[in-house]
Amino acid sequence: MGPVPDSELLVRKIRxxxxxxxxxxxxxxxxxxxxxxxGREGFRVAVVMNVESRKLGRKDIVKVEGxxxxxxxxxxIALIAPTATINIVKxxxxxxxxxxKIPRLVEGVLKCKNPTCxxxxxxxxxxxxxxxxxxxxxxxQCVYCGTLLHEDEILxxxxxxQE
Amino acid sequence: xxxxxxGSVGAFKGRDVISILDFTRSDLEELFEAAxxxxxxxLDGNVPKLLDGRLVALAFFEPSTRTRLSFExxxxxxxxxxxxxxxxxxxxxxKGESFADTIRMLDAYADIIVVRHKYEGAALYAAEVAEKPVxxxxxxxxxxxxxxxxxxxxxKLLFGSPDGLVYAVLGDLRYSRAAISFLYGLTxxxxxxxxxxxxxxxxxxxxxxxxxxERGLPYREASDITEVIEEVDVLYVVRIQxxxxxxxxxxxxxxxxxxxxxxxxxxxxPTLRILHPLPKVDEIDPRVxxxxxxxxxxxxxxxxxxxxxxxxxxxxxxxx
Ligand SMILES: [Zn+2]
Numbered sequence: 001m002g003p004v005p006d007s008e009l010l011v012r013k014i015r016x017x018x019x020x021x022x023x024x025x026x027x028x029x030x031x032x033x034x035x036x037x038x039g040r041e042g043f044r045v046a047v048v049m050n051v052e053s054r055k056l057g058r059k060d061i062v063k064v065e066g067x068x069x070x071x072x073x074x075x076x077i078a079l080i081a082p083t084a085t086i087n088i089v090k091x092x093x094x095x096x097x098x099x100x101k102i103p104r105l106v107e108g109v110l111k112c113k114n115p116t117c118x119x120x121x122x123x124x125x126x127x128x129x130x131x132x133x134x135x136x137x138x139x140x141q142c143v144y145c146g147t148l149l150h151e152d153e154i155l156x157x158x159x160x161x162q163e
Numbered sequence: 164x165x166x167x168x169x170g171s172v173g174a175f176k177g178r179d180v181i182s183i184l185d186f187t188r189s190d191l192e193e194l195f196e197a198a199x200x201x202x203x204x205x206l207d208g209n210v211p212k213l214l215d216g217r218l219v220a221l222a223f224f225e226p227s228t229r230t231r232l233s234f235e236x237x238x239x240x241x242x243x244x245x246x247x248x249x250x251x252x253x254x255x256x257x258k259g260e261s262f263a264d265t266i267r268m269l270d271a272y273a274d275i276i277v278v279r280h281k282y283e284g285a286a287l288y289a290a291e292v293a294e295k296p297v298x299x300x301x302x303x304x305x306x307x308x309x310x311x312x313x314x315x316x317x318x319k320l321l322f323g324s325p326d327g328l329v330y331a332v333l334g335d336l337r338y339s340r341a342a343i344s345f346l347y348g349l350t351x352x353x354x355x356x357x358x359x360x361x362x363x364x365x366x367x368x369x370x371x372x373x374x375x376x377e378r379g380l381p382y383r384e385a386s387d388i389t390e391v392i393e394e395v396d397v398l399y400v401v402r403i404q405x406x407x408x409x410x411x412x413x414x415x416x417x418x419x420x421x422x423x424x425x426x427x428x429x430x431x432x433p434t435l436r437i438l439h440p441l442p443k444v445d446e447i448d449p450r451v452x453x454x455x456x457x458x459x460x461x462x463x464x465x466x467x468x469x470x471x472x473x474x475x476x477x478x479x480x481x482x483x
Contacts, residue, residue: 116303118284123261128289133373143285146370148306 017043019066019087019094020077025050028060030159031077031084034109035069043067056083071098076109078102079138080158105128106140110149110157117145175476179290180298183311183348184374189454191351196209197472198465205240205468212242213480220273221247222265222289223300224280229441229463230310234277237470246273251414267293278302281406296477304338304407310440311344313469315352316367317462318397321436325349328396331358333388333421334446337365338404343441346371347398350378357382358391362420364413372436386422392431398423398456400439402446423447428456438462 009060022029022116032038039045039109044065049099053059074086078100088096108127112119130140138151149157174190204210217451219238226249246269249370270293271275278289279300286306288301290442291363301307318325330349334358336342346367349357359367359382360413366384367375376384392398402422411470423437428451439447439459451457 112282116282118262118280118282118302121262121282121285123259124263124288125261126263141370141373142284144287145303146283148370148373156289 013063013092014044014046014063014089015092017063017067018069018074019079019089020062020064020069020074021059021085021087022053022056022083023060023062023077023081024056024083025058025060027080027159030080031060031062033158034080034158035074036079037064042068059083072103073101075103076106079106079109079154101113101130102135102138104132105143106132108121110154112142112145112147112148113153114142114145114147117142117147119144164446171191175473176479177296178477179286179296179386180308180473180477181287181290182299182306183308183344184350186308186351188351191348194312194469194476195319197476197483198316198469200483201296201468201471202227202465210240210471213475214238214241214243214478216242217275217368217376217478219243219245219474220269220276221245221249222269222276222280223249224278224285225301226250227279227300228328229466230279233466234298234470234474235249235445236467240467241471241475249278263292266297269293270295273416286476296476298473301340303340304340304404305343306339306347307344307440309340309473311348312473313387313462313465314345314399314438314440315340316465316469317346317438318436318460321458321461322396325352325354327353327355329356329358329394330354330397330399331385331388331391331395331403332344332399333359333360333423335365335403335417336361336367336371336401337409339401341397343367343371344380345377345479346380350375350380354381356394358395359384360388360391360421361387362417363387364417370409371413388423389427389430390433392427395431395435398431398437400437400443400446402439402444411430419445421446423451425450425454428454431456 028049046063048061050058068088077084086098087094091157107129110128112128119126129143131143133139135139140149181254221231221234252375266289275296276293277298277300278286281303283303283305286297286302290297299306299308315325322328332342405414435456436458437456441459443461
């Protein structure tokens with residue numbers, strides 16, 4: 001996998017787990033939030049923010065030790081980190097490397113913006129569900145009420161006040 | 164029945180009816196043939212009791228007269244029975260029961276569930292929860308597929324086919340699920356042109372525009388019906404959906420902003436026909452009602468036979 005870049009040295013290499021690299025600077029915590037990783041699960045999680053990157057200028061990196069994230073779990077971060085790469089590490093070696101891709105169906109992560117959407121009705125156990133209608137720019141459509149969520153709205157929703 | 168029929172027998176059996184976009188033109192042709200059959204039976208006073216022993220649940224969480232009575236009449240004419248309620252207050256929903264639990268209860272009791280709800284997506288959600296077929300009788304501002312079926316059937320009976328005609332859809336295109344469903348329904352056919360005529364605040368929503376574009380509907384927006392009326396074959400009028408306005412002030416700005424008058428109608432072709440899903444408020448001058456162009460009472464009369472066709476086909480008891 002080539003020489004180890006300086007940024008990798010900030011955190012020790014992991015034996016087994018998932019390294020999410022090339023996250024746009026400042027979005028590592030939002031990535032963890034989307035993945036539902038709070039730190040209370042007991043995995044060792046390392047977050048490296050604002051390190052130099054040839055591709056991005058600055059980037060964030062997230063390392064989750066002891067957990068091999070599957071594509072369908074992790075692809076949803078493409079909504080806020082389309083440049084991210086997923087490295088699956090076993091025995092200190094990257095055994096699999098791939099880019100994230102926005103899934104065709106995004107479930108549970110986002111909230112529909114339409115206040116009279118059935119997914120917003122109080123007292124119902126219903127997960128939000130959006131289908132991908134455009135990748136560039138990102139546009140999602142609520143499966144239930146048809147409302148569109150545009151890229152800026154998705155970013156605002158996931159990143160909150162961070163940006 | 165015809166060859167189309169043979170290929171698509173059972174296209175409706177056990178099926179949920181959530182959006183008119185879930186149907187094909189040949190599905191609708193099959194449905195319209197059955198509606199013709201029921202229309203003749205109604206005229207003869209000889210309706211077979213195809214729904215004998217069947218129970219239709221009418222779950223109207225949002226008040227309705229016309230659609231509910233039309234489903235009820237369709238079921239009862241066919242010897243079926245109905246259970247249900249007519250607004251949220253009337254049932255235990257008011258005591259805090261979830262929508263999903265109410266649907267589960269009806270699913271256990273009835274053979275088919277007709278749902279109307281002010282929340283968009285409620286019918287789809289009901290269909291996910293229920294084993295029995297669910298028919299959307301209107302979900303918020305989104306879909307009203309059985310109305311669209313009636314409207315397209317009306318056009319077919321008046322003109323022979325919905326193809327090749329010039330349409331103008333006039334009024335609240337933002338919140339009227341009937342207008343939107345009619346437009347979605349037109350995408351299954353080949354209209355010559357469709358004018359969307361509405362006050363600027365009430366133009367179609369972006370997701371509706373996306374569907375119309377993707378499906379290649381030849382539509383144009385216009386702000387004044389008088390500019391296009393001479394070209395139009397079918398004028399589809401809807402009322403302003405006051406109850407869906409988030410802000411009453413916004414409603415005040417647009418109320419009374421369009422009105423179909425005898426003078427307007429006379430400017431159109433003699434063969435112009437006017438449709439309206441009813442109830443109408445003040446968007447059509449009552450003097451228009453007696454003009455030959457007014458087709459909305461005829462349209463309303465098709466609600467029962469069309470829904471008879473739909474119920475029997477979904478329940479698999481229609482044999483033609
Ligand atoms: Zn929604």
